[in-house]
């Protein structure tokens with residue numbers, strides 16, 4: 471945890487504003503209590519799991535150990551998809567986890583019909599909490615990638631797991647606490663993404679788009695017509 475995260479965490483646990491903590495204007499007992507809670511957790515345990523919330527695109531989403539903590543990098547994926555949305559479009563957030571991508575798109579563009587899908591039923595329970603929290607309509611479906619869908623969607627957006635199996639230990643320690651299924655994309659990391667691209671052809675309507683977050687090291691697996699923007703890929707089918 472960096473200094474900013476510590477201050478934020480203490481503020482959330484004590485109800486004392488971050489500015490009051492920074493100038494030392496607080497009751498020492500409440501601060502001690504918060505520090506006590508903090509030390510109950512092993513080093514590296516994500517504070518988002520302690521607080522049961524994580525900010526994505528300016529909104530507080532519910533998270534717990536059943537889902538990966540949304541990354542701020544992924545907010546860019548929302549920005550990339552937004553200009554492609556039209557009223558009446560069917561949009562699937564595949565590998566939805568906590569549902570942050572699909573829910574944010576629906577909140578920004580209410581005219582779409584949103585589907586949230588994930589192989590993990592536990593993750594989808596978290597997505598459901600967020601759907602209720604933000605009061606949106608969304609279809610929640612448990613599925614292994616796109617096997618359950620045929621020619622249904624105008625847009626599929628996905629942040630699939632893409633870390634190679636043996637790289638997990640080399641990343642941030644926080645990753646040890648997140649569900650392995652949300653992180654590891656196979657031996658080389660790109661296996662799930664590759665399958666997803668193959669299956670997208672059948673799940674998208676003709677002319678539909680697939681937007682994926684990926685690792686630039688995996689860009690060689692994408693078809694020739696792919697467009698790359700930083701770590702994001704756009705494919706038209």
Ligand SMILES: C[S@@+](CC[C@H](N)C(=O)[O-])C[C@H]1O[C@@H](n2cnc3c(N)ncnc32)[C@H](O)[C@@H]1O
Nearest residue numbers: 540565566567588589590614615629630631652
């Ligand atoms: C990197 S997390 C992304 C979560 C969320 N979309 C986000 O950006 O914060 C990947 C998600 O893919 C799900 N997943 C892994 N394998 C899958 C599969 N074969 N089919 C569908 N979902 C899968 C995991 O359960 C996890 O929730």
